Amino acid sequence: MKTKNNIAPVLKIEALTKSFENNHVLKGFSMEMYQGENLVIMGKSGSGKSVMIKCLVGLIQPDSGIIEIMGKQISTLSNQELNHLRTEIGFLFQGSALYDSMTVRENLEFPLRKHKRNQKDIQFLVEETLDSVGLLNAINLMPEELSGGMKRRVALARALILKPKIIIYDEPTTGLDPITAKEIIQLMREIQQHYKTSSLIITHDIDCARVISNRMILLIDGMNYAEGTFQELLNSKDKKIQAFFK
Numbered sequence: 001m002k003t004k005n006n007i008a009p010v011l012k013i014e015a016l017t018k019s020f021e022n023n024h025v026l027k028g029f030s031m032e033m034y035q036g037e038n039l040v041i042m043g044k045s046g047s048g049k050s051v052m053i054k055c056l057v058g059l060i061q062p063d064s065g066i067i068e069i070m071g072k073q074i075s076t077l078s079n080q081e082l083n084h085l086r087t088e089i090g091f092l093f094q095g096s097a098l099y100d101s102m103t104v105r106e107n108l109e110f111p112l113r114k115h116k117r118n119q120k121d122i123q124f125l126v127e128e129t130l131d132s133v134g135l136l137n138a139i140n141l142m143p144e145e146l147s148g149g150m151k152r153r154v155a156l157a158r159a160l161i162l163k164p165k166i167i168i169y170d171e172p173t174t175g176l177d178p179i180t181a182k183e184i185i186q187l188m189r190e191i192q193q194h195y196k197t198s199s200l201i202i203t204h205d206i207d208c209a210r211v212i213s214n215r216m217i218l219l220i221d222g223m224n225y226a227e228g229t230f231q232e233l234l235n236s237k238d239k240k241i242q243a244f245f246k
């Protein structure tokens with residue numbers, strides 16, 4: 001396997017293509033992500049970020065290309081192996097997507113049920129994870145009783161509860177006021193330090209990208225058009241790159 005400084009990537013995408021009829025969305029997108037890094041992917045609306053994530057987690061089939069997660073090529077895995085691999089990945093989707101009819105505790109218990117843990121372990125994990133997002137006191141509340149920022153924290157706790165090696169954040173600050181967005185970004189940084197996860201962050205929020213990214217990739221015209229640190233990309237003279245920072 002190709003490595004950088006002898007470290008294998010936790011995630012590797014090579015020459016990914018996906019079209020919907022004449023709409024060629026991904027045209028050979030490649031990237032690598034390494035353990036412990038916060039990698040931000042930016043791209044204009046409709047550039048194919050969600051399509052890329054769906055390919056990554058096996059929700060849609062790419063037309064061609066290779067995806068490796070922790071050294072495993074996902075197209076070669078059985079459903080059972082794929083399901084197991086998915087437990088190593090946490091997701092924070094747009095809009096939080098909590099179950100409205102369940103309490104915070106039940107929302108967090110839900111992903112654990114499938115994994116045959118005993119009630120005592122479940123209770124411990126739920127409380128530990130809620131504490132790590134600063135919301136232990138909200139454990140018995142219903143989602144409708146939470147603010148937007150609290151909902152996002154609970155969703156983050158749910159993404160973390162199986163202690164994933166990779167977390168995928170899809171627009172983590174969308175719909176939040178600037179102060180709450182800053183709090184969520186700060187929490188993402190703390191979580192990365194505490195759990196040593198690798199984070200793939202899809203965002204339009206340039207402030208979020210500046211604060212959180214160790215490295216960024218710009219998805220333009222279906223390709224990995226540019227990658228580098230925030231500062232490197234900010235200093236670029238390329239007009240397509242500059243457009244992101246205006």
Ligand SMILES: Nc1ncnc2c1ncn2[C@@H]1O[C@H](COP(=O)(O)OP(=O)(O)OP(=O)(O)O)[C@@H](O)[C@H]1O
Pocket residue numbers: 020023025043044045046047048049050051052
């Ligand atoms: N299931 C599908 N069938 C047909 N076209 C699709 C499908 N899913 C996505 N597309 C098309 O693929 C393109 C990329 O969509 P995608 O949702 O990945 O964009 P995005 O970069 O995530 O945008 P946004 O930032 O607005 O969320 C769009 O033109 C979209 O219409």
